[in-house]
Amino acid sequence: MRLNSAFLIIISMCISITTSAAEIAVKHPNVDPNSPRDYWPVELLKMALRYDTANTYNTSPAAEQEVNQARLKSMMNDGSLHVFWIGTSTEVEQEFRPVRVPLFKGLLGHRIFIIRQGDQAKFSRVNTMSDLLQLQAGQGRFWSDTPILESAGIEVVKPVKYINLFHMLDGGRFDYFPRAVHEPWSEVNRDPKLSLTIETDLMLIYPMPLYFFTAIDNIELASAIESGLRKSVADGTFDKMFFENPDIRSALEKTNVARRKVFRIDNPSLSPQTPLDEKELWFDIESVSNL
Numbered sequence: 572m573r574l575n576s577a578f579l580i581i582i583s584m585c586i587s588i589t590t591s592a593a594e595i596a597v598k599h600p601n602v603d604p605n606s607p608r609d610y611w612p613v614e615l616l617k618m619a620l621r622y623d624t625a626n627t628y629n630t631s632p633a634a635e636q637e638v639n640q641a642r643l644k645s646m647m648n649d650g651s652l653h654v655f656w657i658g659t660s661t662e663v664e665q666e667f668r669p670v671r672v673p674l675f676k677g678l679l680g681h682r683i684f685i686i687r688q689g690d691q692a693k694f695s696r697v698n699t700m701s702d703l704l705q706l707q708a709g710q711g712r713f714w715s716d717t718p719i720l721e722s723a724g725i726e727v728v729k730p731v732k733y734i735n736l737f738h739m740l741d742g743g744r745f746d747y748f749p750r751a752v753h754e755p756w757s758e759v760n761r762d763p764k765l766s767l768t769i770e771t772d773l774m775l776i777y778p779m780p781l782y783f784f785t786a787i788d789n790i791e792l793a794s795a796i797e798s799g800l801r802k803s804v805a806d807g808t809f810d811k812m813f814f815e816n817p818d819i820r821s822a823l824e825k826t827n828v829a830r831r832k833v834f835r836i837d838n839p840s841l842s843p844q845t846p847l848d849e850k851e852l853w854f855d856i857e858s859v860s861n862l
Contacts, residue, residue, distance in 0.1 A: 594627055597792065598653045600643060601632040611816065612656045612674050616783065618812065619799030626795070639731060640713045647786060654792065658715035659782045660840035668793045671846050672800040673780035675751065676813060676854035680716075680779030680838070683826060684747040684770040685740065685755045694747070694770050700834050703773070707745040709736045715840065719777055720749070723836040741765040749775055753822040774831040776856075777838045778847065804851055828856055 599616060602609030613630075620628040633652055635642070646652040647667060657663060658679055673679075686694060697703050704724050710717045712729040720727050728745040730736060737758070740748050747770065750758065759767050785793040803809040814820060846852055 594629065595792070596653070597628050597630045598633050598651065599630060600638070600652065600655050601634065601636045603637075611819070612781070612783070614812070615674055615800065615809075616654065616796065618803060618808065619796050622799035622802045623795045628795075637734075639711070639733070640715075647784070650786075653789065654783055654785050654796070656781055656783050658779050659842065659845070660715045660718075661842050662840070663715065663784065664842050664844075666787075667784035668787050668789060669842075670783040670785070670793055670797045670800065671780070671844065672782070672797060672804070673852055674783065675753065675781050675819075676852065677778065677780055678753055678819075678854050679751045679781045680777045681752045681854070681856070682749040682775040682777075683752055683755060683831075684749055684773060684775075685737075685759060685767050686747050686770045687740065687743070688766040688768045690746070691768075691771060695772050697773060698832070700836075703775075703834060706747060709740055709745040709748045711736070716749075716777075716779055718840060719779065719836065719838050722839050723777075737762065737765055737767065741767055752826045753819050756822055756825060757818065771827070772831060774826075774828065774833045775836065776833055777836045778841060778845070779838060780845065 597616070597620070599613060600609075602613055604610055617628075617630055620630065633646060635646070635651075638646070640657060643652065643655050643657070644663075644666070647655060656674060659669060663669075684694070693706075697706075700723075704726075707726045707728055708720055709728045709730070710720060711733055712731050717727055717729060728739065730739060736748055739745065748755075752774075755769050759769060783793075783796050785796070800809065803812075
């Protein structure tokens, strides 16, 4: 009886340990459900982790809302977040562990502009990069793409808070707010009191992948996310979700790439490990005409 009791205790302990190991909490940023840039990564995170059939992941938002990128990094460092997403750079890849699969297939680096209503003629006169350099952009102070714009010679006004950019643009503090093609449509419609609209003639392109990041030592979570994402790319799930996403699809249709003047600039912040040669991970601008 003693042996049987001891055996049952050991079995119970093993079951408890196994169950505990299989239940993995994953805290992600608290997102705006009306922002495609926010809710799309959450959808991808949940989808990627479902490919790991050995574990069950409990994904949930952190308590804090509307935090800037500096605060997100702080939350990662203190453990109140397990994963976040950000436009990559060599510096951030040294601080956190990157999952090198571009969440928006590189669309983050395909920029169209939010401008003031009545300013379209000023942008329609832009024919060269030199012309564009005569205008001021607005961008978040801690955003990864801010130094990219500055390295191309673009003068950038840099407030800390994202929401301030819209009011500063409306107030004439700078000329345009570059946004990824899937972002500005909902942003302009969000506050009709501001006299803002979307510029119709120009596009600025630079390589800018948005990645998931975990803590440097959280190898297991990073590996599970990357494995799931790559499996979804291989079996077609990723592209199916991407091109069927109503906000992304609508934005690509409305952007009208074929008639825009395209200006390409470099991204000196990219890591040499960026998978630029893995074409299946990136958006092909020529494919817009096929939508």
